[in-house]
Amino acid sequence: MAKLLLSTLEAIPGATITKHLGLVQGSSVRAKHMGRDLMAGLKNMVGGELKGYTELLQETRDEAIARMEAEAEAIGANAVLNVRLSTASITSGAAEVFAYGAAVVLAQARS
Amino acid sequence: MFERPPPARLPDAPMRIENPPVPEGINVSGQHPLRDFFVQGTLAVGVFAVCLLLLGALAGLLAPHVPFAWEQRAAARFWPQVPASPEEATLNELAARVAHAMKLPADMPIVIHYWPDDCTINAAASLGGHIVVYRGLLRQMESEDELAALLAHEIAHVQHRDVARGFLRGIAAALLLAGVDSVSPVFSGIGTAATQSFSREQESLADADAARATAALYGHTGGALALFSRLQAHLPHGLLDSLELTRSHPDFPRRIETVRAQSRQLARPETGTLTPLPAALRTLREAENNCRSDDLEWE
Amino acid sequence: MGLLIQLGIFAALLALGFLAGSRAERKHYASIREREAALRHILLVPVRRAPTRSPCRAQLVCGSVVIGMDYFKMTVAAFVNILGGRINAYETLVERARREAILRMKENAAALGGSHIFNVKFSTTNLRGQNNQQSGCVEVVAYGTALLPVRLEAGN
Numbered sequence A: 001m002a003k004l005l006l007s008t009l010e011a012i013p014g015a016t017i018t019k020h021l022g023l024v025q026g027s028s029v030r031a032k033h034m035g036r037d038l039m040a041g042l043k044n045m046v047g048g049e050l051k052g053y054t055e056l057l058q059e060t061r062d063e064a065i066a067r068m069e070a071e072a073e074a075i076g077a078n079a080v081l082n083v084r085l086s087t088a089s090i091t092s093g094a095a096e097v098f099a100y101g102a103a104v105v106l107a108q109a110r111s
Numbered sequence B: 001m002f003e004r005p006p007p008a009r010l011p012d013a014p015m016r017i018e019n020p021p022v023p024e025g026i027n028v029s030g031q032h033p034l035r036d037f038f039v040q041g042t043l044a045v046g047v048f049a050v051c052l053l054l055l056g057a058l059a060g061l062l063a064p065h066v067p068f069a070w071e072q073r074a075a076a077r078f079w080p081q082v083p084a085s086p087e088e089a090t091l092n093e094l095a096a097r098v099a100h101a102m103k104l105p106a107d108m109p110i111v112i113h114y115w116p117d118d119c120t121i122n123a124a125a126s127l128g129g130h131i132v133v134y135r136g137l138l139r140q141m142e143s144e145d146e147l148a149a150l151l152a153h154e155i156a157h158v159q160h161r162d163v164a165r166g167f168l169r170g171i172a173a174a175l176l177l178a179g180v181d182s183v184s185p186v187f188s189g190i191g192t193a194a195t196q197s198f199s200r201e202q203e204s205l206a207d208a209d210a211a212r213a214t215a216a217l218y219g220h221t222g223g224a225l226a227l228f229s230r231l232q233a234h235l236p237h238g239l240l241d242s243l244e245l246t247r248s249h250p251d252f253p254r255r256i257e258t259v260r261a262q263s264r265q266l267a268r269p270e271t272g273t274l275t276p277l278p279a280a281l282r283t284l285r286e287a288e289n290n291c292r293s294d295d296l297e298w299e
Numbered sequence C: 001m002g003l004l005i006q007l008g009i010f011a012a013l014l015a016l017g018f019l020a021g022s023r024a025e026r027k028h029y030a031s032i033r034e035r036e037a038a039l040r041h042i043l044l045v046p047v048r049r050a051p052t053r054s055p056c057r058a059q060l061v062c063g064s065v066v067i068g069m070d071y072f073k074m075t076v077a078a079f080v081n082i083l084g085g086r087i088n089a090y091e092t093l094v095e096r097a098r099r100e101a102i103l104r105m106k107e108n109a110a111a112l113g114g115s116h117i118f119n120v121k122f123s124t125t126n127l128r129g130q131n132n133q134q135s136g137c138v139e140v141v142a143y144g145t146a147l148l149p150v151r152l153e154a155g156n
Helices: A034-046 A051-074 B033-065 B068-076 B086-101 B144-159 B162-178 B185-218 B222-234 B252-266 B279-286 C002-038 C071-083 C088-112
Strands: A015-031 A079-089 A094-108 B111-115 B123-125 B130-134 C043-045 C056-068 C116-127 C137-149
Touching: A015 A051, A015 A079, A015 C043, A015 C071, A015 C088, A034 A051, A034 B033, A034 B162, A034 C071, A051 A079, A051 A094, A079 C116, A094 C071, A094 C088, A094 C116, B033 B162, B033 B185, B033 C002, B033 C071, B033 C088, B086 B111, B086 B144, B086 B185, B086 B279, B123 B144, B130 B144, B144 B162, B144 B185, B144 B222, B162 B185, B185 B222, B185 B252, B185 C002, B185 C071, B222 B252, C002 C071, C002 C088, C056 C088, C071 C088, C088 C116, C088 C137
Parallel strands: B111 B130, C043 C116
Antiparallel strands: A015 A094, A079 A094, B123 B130, C056 C137, C116 C137
């Protein structure tokens, strides 16, 4: 299956939207494990990037976007436009990444 | 439900706008809450307990390397200057004899503090070689052998640096617990169980030392046995109290068996003539019990 | 003995959380599906430019909901916090909250007479309980612009 087009644009240059299929969403909730917790606690004292958490949220984001793509494919779209991402903390230990966008059917403009 | 006005159209929209239903289950992966609970619960509890035990063992290994002089300096300012009492002087004399019999190094001086509190049937070793003996416990003693066994037990804690170990372990456990989002008492419960199991081990070693000291001083372990038997008789014992996992000291039957094992090992008798208490302490039994509360505090 | 009583209370709260929580979840999902079917005629178009030139009245519509967690979910989350990984228990929670928020936004639009909602956006927050350690509840707000047809004046 051809890969879905994801974009934060609303209009792709050179393509027209033939059908809007509504809102598609993907979300994922993940928690860090105890080891990362302890390292982060220590790192908090010296400052700097918390690589463990960055990785964790990247994984979560990838999964959220993958789920959004799955929803879009299931309803027959071939692109998701106006993609937005939102991160929220659900508990002091868990973060939720939420991706949503407009599922559309794009047609490439013939030149 | 509500009035449905005729849906407004967007007649000049260049594309069609549709609303196909999105299949469920994409954003919610297979839900097996109970299975997750048991599997993840067991794993989490296991991992946490293992980390706690490892950290506790590490703390226990490091503590003896902290110089005793540091402990003494840290503890020195916490003890109030109370006027010397004859009871305290007698206790310190006896402690010196017991320490000598236990071959305590000269740079670990023992200081006994006598607390006239009848509500506490206990004695405790603290940092820096300071030991507190409460009157509640002292009243129960009937012979010098028992008292010597008690002091030997506490001195053994100092000798093994148990207090410093417990201190470091407590810090390690607190650090670990802080890293856990402990909304349930499960993890604090595991923390308690782990620290208590280390504590029980230490107590057993101290009991063995107490038996050896009594045997060295009096030729038999009768004092140590009498001590534990007497305390066992006085303690409240319900069904739920005998859950050893939650207690910091081993069960009394086990403690008595430790003493017996030492007797066998040293080839000393378990009974013998008991030396009477020193004069200054003999009258404590007759003194008025100044404990107001009904239930006595026992650790 | 104190420990046994604590464990007993804990087990009771867990059972209560699990039974009451899963029941509430089932009923909520049933209600959500029912209302989604009824409001299928309201279309969501998450783009900024409405693809129409006819005069319309724009109206902000929003729907929000706060859903609390139950003791069972919080305990499972505490376990996953140690091991790491996905928290399945919370996924149903946020999904329910989102779908409910969208439904309420649609109901808002339907009450005004609109049938399309444009530029739908979301906002999720966690309202913490009193004790900072404990998780509180999740609030989801869904908002967008409903375009309502304007009756043309006679002179036009």
